[in-house]
Amino acid sequence: MHVATTVAEMRTLRRAMSGDVGFVPTMGYLHEGHLSLVRAARDANPNVVASIFVNPTQFGPGEDFDRYPRDEDRDLSLLRDERVDVVFMPSVEEMYPDGGSTFVVVEGITDVLEGAHRPTHFRGVTTVVAKLFNIVQPTRAYFGQKDAQQLAVIRKMMRDLLRDIEIVALPTVREPDGLAMSSRNAYLSPEERQAALVLSKALGRAKELFDDGVRNADPIRSAMNDLLGAEPLARVDYVSVADTETLQELETIAGNALVSLAVRIGKTRLIDNVKLGA
Secondary structure (H helix, E strand, O other): OEEEOOHHHHHHHHHOOOOOEEEEEEOOOOOHHHHHHHHHHHHHOOEEEEEEOOOHHHOOOOOOOOOOOOOHHHHHHHHHHOOOOEEEOOOHHHHOHHHOOOOOOOOOOOOOOHHHHOOOHHHHHHHHHHHHHHHHOOOEEEEEOOOHHHHHHHHHHHHHOOOOOEEEEEOOOEOOOOOEOOHHHHHOOHHHHHHOHHHHHHHHHHHHHHHOOOOEHHHHHHHHHHHHHOOOOEEEEEEEEEOOOOOOEOOEOOOOEEEEEEEEEOOEEEEEEEEEOO
16 A cells, blocks of 8 residues: 655556546544445445545634544554555645645535535535545545535536546445444543434434425424434534535425534534435
């Protein structure tokens, strides 16, 4: 396994590859969700590249960039075990030379949900993903469904910029008790870890109502908010029942819907989602 820390090194290694390239961009502190993406890339491509880069431009003021969990030695060991060919681990200075003042902005679907609560977040995501795609030149890129809005934003960016990289989405990987795997779960105390189960329980309640024939979105939102409100450690940022493509809130679910939520458990902000009708 090669480790590239500069753009020049990564491009040299890329030029030496023949055949399709599967790419898994990450911010490190890998868990089984990340590794499921790596395995899917390994199964479908003769070459696999993963990146580890904690991207500062997608963190807002007062967010957790400085304390975001990092363990590069462990990450590299896990990727080596999964037979990754190249790991791209650039510095901030490498990705943003001279500070960087050029950004890629996707409008519309970035104004709601995460974008409404973290106004500069998606500008940072789309910019770094566009840069990584330019450097790695993948055939396919792999993302988890847990970050459903990010996935929708990246797909729209690809369509708008006429890029032919295939975006592959894989299901959210969960702990046995239902908690969606996330690097930020490491922040949770044992009591908070138990309280965090309220996210998947709220999503489960939404699915139960949908399966029982409820198509009005308001009762689904209300039931979720009631369940979340009963957990003392939970503070709700948003509960959403939205169109799966535009992410605009629905009054009635006519086909599919994306049910998503962001909840703070103590000082840790967690997100999760489920698709209805999928």
